[in-house]
Amino acid sequence: MSRVKSEDERQYLENVFDKLGFTKENGQLLADTLVDADLRGISSHGIQRLDWYRRMIKDGTIVPTREPKVVRELPGTVLVDANQNMGQIAANLAMDKVIEKAKKVGVGIGVVKNSNHFGIAGYYARKALRAGLVGIALTNTRPLVLPTNATQAFLGSNAFAFGFPASPHPFMFDGATSTVASGKIQLADKKGEKLPGQWVVNKDRQLVNDPREAEDILARAAFSDTQIGGGLLTLGGTDVENSNYKGMGNSIVVELLTGILAQGSISADTVRGKHDFSQFVFAFDPSFFGDPDKLKADATAMLNRIRNLKHVPGKTIWVPGDREYKNLANNQKQGVNIDDKTYEEISQIGQELGVNVPAKI
Template sequence: MRVKATVERTYLEAVFDKLGFSKQDSHLLADTLVDADLRGISSHGIQRLAWYRRMIKDGTIIPTKQPKVLRELPGTVLVDANQNMGQIAAHLAMNKVIEKAKKVGVGIGVVRNSNHFGIAGYYARQALNAGLVGIALTNTRPLVVPTNATQAFLGSNAFAFGFPASPHPFMFDGATAAVAGGKIQVADKKGQELPGEWVVDKNRDVVKDPKEAEDILATAAFSAGPQKGGGLVTLGGNKEVNANYKGMGNSIVVELLTGILAQGSISADTVKGKHDFSQFLFAFDPAFFGDPETLKKDATAMLNRIRGLKHVPGKQTWVPGDREYRYLKENQQNGVAVDDKTYEEITAIGKELSIEVPQSI
């Protein structure tokens, strides 16, 4: 089914308000989920709501606590999310980072004691909207098996990078695993076989059944006890011969800049106690290096050359950002897609909180 984005936003704002978030925070949280759905990143859209609801119920997320700035210098800031939603702390931290980059050319922010923060690209676009180049990283629950390992240890560890270009910015936003864990949730809800080398079992054999894959990830990500083994594979797939150690390296870099730098938990240890993800946010002013319009023009020219390369029949050569901006335009007109299982979940939440549930267009 499809739902108007404005209707989805109204529903989400009402839900977060009923759950104890401030009006301002409810608006932000709704915006991050709607933004993901509009851009075709349904793994991080409204389908996350039931999970958020469970974490609020069990006290992992405390809506009334506000993030705090612990320390800052002209170019750096450290923020404590204070057990609230990752979106709220990351938005605060990126605003601080933008202020610093505007003044001294560069800003770096680290968030500790955080939570899931939606799509990383949301914060990179915050910087883009301020005329800056933006980067956002996060660690996650342990979902990813390192090269040749059979147990999950690393997070899917998203990395987003935005650079000004036309007709839309260059926007890379993706996991350092083959896919984000949320894509397995979506496939499970839809009953769709996994199409690629995304998940392996305890013997490192590729898993295609979405329910089996979701069970493997759930055990790895939420159990402090013995793992069944298996998990998401790193970029590069299942075999070392395809250089999956490079994907592992990317994921470790994110671990160092998030959990280690924030003095929080690395992904592997987020199952042992409190749910404390960490985030890293970075922005710089490209104007220091040259005229912003010239830089934008040169970036656009390079990207257009890539788009114009000879390609295999029936395919299209595209660059990161093309698909999500195309989906954004289409979904603003046609509404966002909501799968049946997710609709059941948001219907139950609406009934529980006495909130009108979005109807199909």
């Protein structure tokens, strides 16, 4: 692992996205989403995604010159067509519209169609938080996840993020509805680390701990119309006794609010013909229900009670968001971590595009 200054990473990414044909504003947004992920220690959705983005631009899956547009809207709802551009750009537009509506009528709902990968879901929920609102963001993905008792991937890893005002930082849950996001498998493969826990199974629904084998399984599930079998497990792991059907249910909810509601592809069908993800963003004004300062104080008190419960010696009770905000504070000072394989990738991209690579510190 190496560290680079976050401002150097940001400048590098802005330069790369400029070379790849994005507008200055869109390139800055894309860079911000990746740097934000790395600063928060969510490396699976940081700069290590750049090589994948570039490959999708090369094969026409992503078209940087097509601007997202609003298809229709009402006082509390909006539908955005990503127009085959990056999901970050369309989801950001949708959340801006949703925030505007929530400020006027108390609630806003936005759906994005014809989209692509949109980075970390929490990025958009935090945007609502900064506006004094409660925020939610969801996305479907390629088919990576096996429903309960299935041996064939069908559902997406389908991220869900929820943010609520609190101190010293907001409550911020941001995670996949599978045991892990596929990006963590990619990172483990790059680092040569064995997979812990119940993450991936093969066509016989047997656990796989070799990251390269797991990557091959996920690649076949995500990019092949002919299913061989295997994939990510839902929350709850391999067994019904551990309530893995609840993880499946969570993932289906996201499918309904994204691919189905957007009248786009469900995760299972993104491998056929047109590639399109869908997103769902939501925000509401908590002040309708009570004094916002009291709501924030009450949420803070509850979260602190959880943090201070009796616990296993040597362990810490982390409330969702605690690790990420701690990482943010540390990495802003120390620089962000980039694994060696990713650093090789961004060095090669920099060389090909004539962009200076961020120096190691």
